């Protein structure tokens with residue numbers, strides 16, 4: 001798949017980091033499965049995965065993660 005951003009690169013399976021802002025809390029997910037451009041580094045996360053991240057961020061905020069940056073790793077199974 002061609003990169004839609006730089007057009008010269010190729011999108012390949014990889015991982016990226018995504019930060020979501022929820023009220024006063026920002027939640028950063030690492031190792032999110034994504035297609036990553038081998039030329040410019042542009043990352044694309046599919047709709048299902050990003051919905052899951054939004055749900056997780058909401059859940060973390062509602063269960064009382066303090067107003068700090070919460071870092072989550074090992075999310076590689078999220079697309080399963």
Ligand SMILES: [Zn+2]
Pocket residue numbers: 003004005006007008009010037038039040041042
């Ligand atoms: Zn690109």
